[in-house]
Amino acid sequence: xxxxxxxxxxxxxxxxxxxxxxxxxxxxxxxxxxxxxxxxxxxxxxxxxxxxxxxxxxxxxxxxxxxxxxxxxxxxxxxxxxxxxxxxxxxxxxxxxxxxxxxxxxxxxxxxxxxxxxxxxxxxxxxxxxxxxxxxxxxxxxxxxxxxxxxxxxxxxxxxxxxxxxxxxxxxxxxxxxxxxxxxxxxxxxxxxxxxxxxxxxxxxxxxxxxxxxxxxxxxxxxxxxxxxxxxxxxxxxxxxxxxxxxxxxxxxxxxxxxxxxxxxxxxxxxxxxxxxxxxxxxxxxxxxxxxxxxxxxxxxxxxxxxxxxxxxxxxxxxxxxxxxxxxxxxxxxxxxxxxxxxxxxxxxxxxxxxxxxxxxxxxxxxxxxxxxxxxxxxxxxxxxxxxxxxxxxxxxxxxxxxxxxxxxxxxxxxxxxxxxxxxxxxxxxxxxxxxxxxxxxxxxxxxxxxxxxxxxxxxxxxxxxxxxxxxxxxxxxxxxxxxxxxxxxxxxxxxxxxxxxxxxxxxxxxxxxxxxxxxxxxxxxxxxxxxxx
Numbered sequence: 001x002x003x004x005x006x007x008x009x010x011x012x013x014x015x016x017x018x019x020x021x022x023x024x025x026x027x028x029x030x031x032x033x034x035x036x037x038x039x040x041x042x043x044x045x046x047x048x049x050x051x052x053x054x055x056x057x058x059x060x061x062x063x064x065x066x067x068x069x070x071x072x073x074x075x076x077x078x079x080x081x082x083x084x085x086x087x088x089x090x091x092x093x094x095x096x097x098x099x100x101x102x103x104x105x106x107x108x109x110x111x112x113x114x115x116x117x118x119x120x121x122x123x124x125x126x127x128x129x130x131x132x133x134x135x136x137x138x139x140x141x142x143x144x145x146x147x148x149x150x151x152x153x154x155x156x157x158x159x160x161x162x163x164x165x166x167x168x169x170x171x172x173x174x175x176x177x178x179x180x181x182x183x184x185x186x187x188x189x190x191x192x193x194x195x196x197x198x199x200x201x202x203x204x205x206x207x208x209x210x211x212x213x214x215x216x217x218x219x220x221x222x223x224x225x226x227x228x229x230x231x232x233x234x235x236x237x238x239x240x241x242x243x244x245x246x247x248x249x250x251x252x253x254x255x256x257x258x259x260x261x262x263x264x265x266x267x268x269x270x271x272x273x274x275x276x277x278x279x280x281x282x283x284x285x286x287x288x289x290x291x292x293x294x295x296x297x298x299x300x301x302x303x304x305x306x307x308x309x310x311x312x313x314x315x316x317x318x319x320x321x322x323x324x325x326x327x328x329x330x331x332x333x334x335x336x337x338x339x340x341x342x343x344x345x346x347x348x349x350x351x352x353x354x355x356x357x358x359x360x361x362x363x364x365x366x367x368x369x370x371x372x373x374x375x376x377x378x379x380x381x382x383x384x385x386x387x388x389x390x391x392x393x394x395x396x397x398x399x400x401x402x403x404x405x406x407x408x409x410x411x412x413x414x415x416x417x418x419x420x421x422x423x424x425x426x427x428x429x430x431x432x433x434x435x436x437x438x439x440x441x442x443x444x445x446x447x448x449x450x451x452x453x454x455x456x457x458x459x460x461x462x463x464x465x466x467x468x469x470x471x472x473x474x475x476x477x478x479x480x481x482x483x484x485x486x487x488x489x490x491x492x493x494x495x496x497x498x499x500x501x502x503x504x505x506x507x508x509x510x511x512x513x514x515x516x517x518x519x520x521x522x523x524x525x526x527x528x529x530x531x532x533x534x
Contacts, residue, residue, distance in 0.1 A: 258287045
């Protein structure tokens with residue numbers, strides 16, 4: 001057996017097959033049932049010619065079928081590809097072509113989008129649709145019904161030997177641009193992204209240890225990812241959960257629902273929620289403050305992909321005093337890099353920080369590590385187990401993955417500094433950095449200052465063109481209820497926590513802040529709205 005996702009999952013199904021593995025809506029599956037259904041799907045796909053290295057698109061809401069599609073692909077040494085279910089046909093066409101999809105598993109309601117997004121894609125031979133009662137049908141291609149496929153396929157596990165070097169790909173768009181496929185070896189993503197099968201502890205040393213540890217139910221986590229499975233952090237949280245032998249709780253449906261998240265915690269006794277920043281944490285906090293949900297089972301809420309602002313983190317901590325509220329650092333290109341634990345010192349200007357180790361550092365413009373405490377800001381970097389690069393994008397791969405003195409580093413673009421005690425303080429993605437009068441302003445720290453105002457529910461900060469200062473700081477703000485704070489009021493509030501040159505000079509009030517399904521900010525949308533009101 002290798003550190004291969006399919007091998008590892010099968011080892012669990014063999015020893016804890018009767019234990020509940022996943023619940024989503026009315027559907028509940030044990031490890032054994034999830035294994036059998038994944039085998040059936042894999043056997044059908046193999047009959048359709050899918051094999052090692054082929055790419056299978058997963059174009060669904062959160063559902064058990066998404067998991068089955070992932071495991072079926074891995075069983076065949078194929079690669080599941082996440083597809084954003086909110087895309088229109090033109091965007092889907094980009095992904096189908098860029099990812100070289102040979103098969104897609106989708107919802108029946110998306111048939112019209114598939115018609116427009118798959119025309120002329122000769123390599124795409126198989127489209128399987130999940131029945132959802134919409135009655136939609138494709139006009140441009142024949143399709144297969146998912147339940148019929150499983151009913152008519154073999155449940156036997158009879159697949160070729162796999163490897164830890166089999167490929168895992170997650171498509172990520174960051175906060176700007178079309179998504180890129182981040183390619184990992186499965187063994188590397190197991191240790192860098194899935195915490196080596198032992199979250200919070202020392203990684204396992206032998207593949208067999210995973211099942212050995214999972215036999216003890218006390219080792220099992222029950223995780224509820226608030227983000228959809230089309231987001232890497234949700235996938236990783238889900239796999240981490242299953243690899244402990246725990247129950248994965250999924251929120252069904254199209255949109256994030258904070259009230260449903262809290263209700264599921266109470267019903268299923270989930271002990272960990274993973275989410276993406278304030279966009280998910282603040283609504284959950286508001287629901288908890290207004291309701292009477294029993295959240296005693298929760299011992300951790302972890303944010304990945306976006307940092308929790310101090311105001312929202314404090315609100316959650318007050319509501320859940322016995323839980324750990326964590327900012328996890330990392331990216332699709334780096335895996336899990338560290339956590340800002342409760343009670344630990346924060347970095348400069350109150351930004352969360354995490355401990356540096358041999359694989360994490362901050363590089364200057366000459367790609368040399370910064371000296372702890374020298375006050376300089378550089379680029380966050382990780383070495384060791386890092387991705388192979390971006391699928392079919394050698395230019396971006398060369399930009400983000402560099403070799404210095406024989407060491408390969410991933411430099412995803414986040415600005416950071418190293419504190420005197422060796423901790424790394426992260427400021428934000430450089431592509432969104434605002435240059436105003438020669439000073440760098442990171443949107444995240446201005447957003448945190450704004451969110452501590454009682455009338456601000458959510459916000460994004462962008463730079464607008466300015467003849468004198470090159471750029472000026474602009475805030476796009478969604479308020480609580482009918483509140484309409486003025487620019488002067490928000491400026492006065494912000495000056496208590498950030499320098500004057502960082503204070504917003506322009507304000508646009510909106511009903512809601514547009515974000516990607518993952519919860520990540522849509523800065524292009526925010527800039528467009530701010531430009532309309534300048």
